[in-house]
Amino acid sequence: MERRAFIKKAGIATAGAFVLPYILPSGRLFAATGSRKVNHVVLVMFAGGLRNLETVKQNQSNLMSTMLKDITPFSAQSGIADVLPASPLGASRLMQYGTLMKEFRFKEGPTGHYNGHITALTGRYSMADINLRSNPEYPTIFEYYRKHNDGALNTSGLNAWWISDSLGPYPALNYSSYEGYGSTYGANYMQPSALISWDGYSNFGNPKNFSVDEMQAVQKIRAFCDANFANQYAAESVGVVNSPEERQMLNDFLHELFQGASSPGYNNWGFGNKMSNDLINLYYSEKIIQKFKPELTVLNMQDVDVCHTDFTKYCNGLRKADWGVSHLWNTIENTPGMAGDTVMIVVPEHGRNLAPNTVVDAYGRPAFDHNSDATSREIFCLIVGPAGVVYQDKVLTQEYGESIDVVPTIADLLGFRDRIPSGMLTGKVLNEAIK
Amino acid sequence: MLVYSKIAFIIMGTLAIFSCKREETYVYAVNTETVAEAGVKKPNVKTNTEFISITYTDIFGATIATSKLSEMQNGYLAFGDKGILEDLIIRDLLNQNAKQIPASIGSDIKTFVVDAYKKIYNRMPNEYEIFYLEDLLKKNSGISAEMFYYALMTSNEYRQF
Numbered sequence A: 001m002e003r004r005a006f007i008k009k010a011g012i013a014t015a016g017a018f019v020l021p022y023i024l025p026s027g028r029l030f031a032a033t034g035s036r037k038v039n040h041v042v043l044v045m046f047a048g049g050l051r052n053l054e055t056v057k058q059n060q061s062n063l064m065s066t067m068l069k070d071i072t073p074f075s076a077q078s079g080i081a082d083v084l085p086a087s088p089l090g091a092s093r094l095m096q097y098g099t100l101m102k103e104f105r106f107k108e109g110p111t112g113h114y115n116g117h118i119t120a121l122t123g124r125y126s127m128a129d130i131n132l133r134s135n136p137e138y139p140t141i142f143e144y145y146r147k148h149n150d151g152a153l154n155t156s157g158l159n160a161w162w163i164s165d166s167l168g169p170y171p172a173l174n175y176s177s178y179e180g181y182g183s184t185y186g187a188n189y190m191q192p193s194a195l196i197s198w199d200g201y202s203n204f205g206n207p208k209n210f211s212v213d214e215m216q217a218v219q220k221i222r223a224f225c226d227a228n229f230a231n232q233y234a235a236e237s238v239g240v241v242n243s244p245e246e247r248q249m250l251n252d253f254l255h256e257l258f259q260g261a262s263s264p265g266y267n268n269w270g271f272g273n274k275m276s277n278d279l280i281n282l283y284y285s286e287k288i289i290q291k292f293k294p295e296l297t298v299l300n301m302q303d304v305d306v307c308h309t310d311f312t313k314y315c316n317g318l319r320k321a322d323w324g325v326s327h328l329w330n331t332i333e334n335t336p337g338m339a340g341d342t343v344m345i346v347v348p349e350h351g352r353n354l355a356p357n358t359v360v361d362a363y364g365r366p367a368f369d370h371n372s373d374a375t376s377r378e379i380f381c382l383i384v385g386p387a388g389v390v391y392q393d394k395v396l397t398q399e400y401g402e403s404i405d406v407v408p409t410i411a412d413l414l415g416f417r418d419r420i421p422s423g424m425l426t427g428k429v430l431n432e433a434i435k
Numbered sequence B: 001m002l003v004y005s006k007i008a009f010i011i012m013g014t015l016a017i018f019s020c021k022r023e024e025t026y027v028y029a030v031n032t033e034t035v036a037e038a039g040v041k042k043p044n045v046k047t048n049t050e051f052i053s054i055t056y057t058d059i060f061g062a063t064i065a066t067s068k069l070s071e072m073q074n075g076y077l078a079f080g081d082k083g084i085l086e087d088l089i090i091r092d093l094l095n096q097n098a099k100q101i102p103a104s105i106g107s108d109i110k111t112f113v114v115d116a117y118k119k120i121y122n123r124m125p126n127e128y129e130i131f132y133l134e135d136l137l138k139k140n141s142g143i144s145a146e147m148f149y150y151a152l153m154t155s156n157e158y159r160q161f
Helices: A002-022 A113-122 A141-148 A170-174 A198-204 A212-228 A244-261 A277-292 A303-308 A311-332 A403-413 B002-018 B048-060 B066-077 B082-094 B109-121 B127-139 B145-153
Strands: A040-046 A098-105 A160-163 A188-190 A296-301 A342-347 A378-384 A394-402
Touching: A040 A113, A040 A311, A040 A403, A113 A141, A113 A170, A113 A403, A141 A160, A141 A296, A141 A403, A160 A277, A170 A188, A198 A244, A198 B066, A198 B082, A212 B127, A212 B145, A244 A277, A244 B082, A277 A296, A277 A311, A303 A311, A311 A342, A342 A403, A378 A403, A394 A403, B048 B066, B048 B082, B048 B145, B066 B082, B082 B145, B109 B127, B109 B145
Parallel strands: A040 A296, A040 A342, A098 A394, A160 A188, A160 A296
Antiparallel strands: A098 A378, A342 A378
16 A cells, blocks of 8 residues: 555656646746757848858958958048948947857859858758749748748748848748648738839828727628638638737737827937838847847848949948847847847858959959859858847958858757657757857 | 222321421520539649739739739739738738729628639539528628628638639
8 A cells, every 4th residue: 555655646746747847927827848048049140142242252342341340440442431320339240249150151043132042041051043933842941940940830921031131032031831831830921122112102101990899880781701712712821820919919010100200219329311122121120120120130231232343332232230139139138028138140142252253343353153162152140149149349251151051050049959750950050159 | 989088088198288288397405504514623723923813913903014913923923921912912902992892792692602702713602501601690780791701702712713
């Protein structure tokens, strides 16, 4: 009898030891298998095709003087002389807050913008044609995050955002066509300059408003109609879907943005009418970050792609984009809920050729394409974040890291890497930067 | 014998008279009838272009201009949750004076429901739909024609064809 009681008590104790750790103070039933290092990751695709020669090697002097320490301090040159607003980071440089990998690589596949984006977002090199406008073949980081972040629960779409600075193929990058993933786990997507614009306002900014009672009546009719059509409708066929409550929040947010675009406080970064597409995209990315505090945000910039025909504009675009990235970090670090709990990864999608094409700009500078030569595969990667998570003020000058490492690194930071089925990702966690 | 001959003559004469009647010509035709397919089969999702242009036509009774369509498509593509943008498109169009939808439901609610279904869903409502919606509208006088059209146009069936 004593022996039976002992076994019973021991069994209960053992069961308790297994069960109790999963009943969390937050009310969640299951803890993530991997431990989170931070609760927010922002990936900045410093895209458009950047050569290391003009970025980390500073051949045209330091065109990224808010992010990078000087090798050659910025000096005004013909056509590259705009006086920009003061650095958002004061005397500090962004690289001080993390690790700069100067010899990162985009190793495989055509050096096209679309391929570069797909690789950074899926952790797989892509051989897709650069003009292909379709969802990626493999799951995106958004889908991995939403599907695997919280066990059986599908993490809210408001926690995952993809913000692009142009349309073209980019609206299709918020989810893949991979079986078992797809739009159900996709990111909320926005291309601000096409939506929060005069055209956008004239088509979407002045909707008929119904009262609460009227909306209830409308919903009753709609619910009846939807019930009669339930066996034919596939919600995910029209893209990412938010819950009714989340949709209301998004509706309110869009209304705020339309209102804000005509208010005195709009676009107050000090650039006047020289706000570039990149800066506009960063401006609205900050609005999204401040409003929703997403756990995973990905945005891109592409103005420097003008380098195909105008090297001088490329340099000017690079300076503005550099300023904008530092402004973004400053905003993150001043946003309650994000400050001190965010890692930001900045990486171009690919580089540019060593040899110029035949075009010469108004200042006599030759232009450069990106045709998969060795130089067009050379990029950098900067990871900044809390000192307890990211190695501070560290520079790697030897070749280390590649584009397919970004997704595993994000998954590691947010604590769900172990839940991604084996074989899906071939890259590694960037442990030279992440502790 | 003579009697039999007379009878036979009469019968033959009678047959001869009636057998000469002109044959009537019958012309067959089909009455005009509206044939509704049983049930709803709309397996295809409207493309962005189809959704915008059909919505515009349904509300204004006119074809959308190419430039306007291009403007609206850009905005439509610029947001991931299409349901939100579709709702905004419809409400924005409903907020314009040129809309061509009934100003009121009128006294003949059944006809209103049938006309709305034909215009928005491109089909006849079934008897149950007519019964339910007619009853709903009778009991809720606060529901306007605009609200009814808005409900149908933001329903899932409207997204497909």
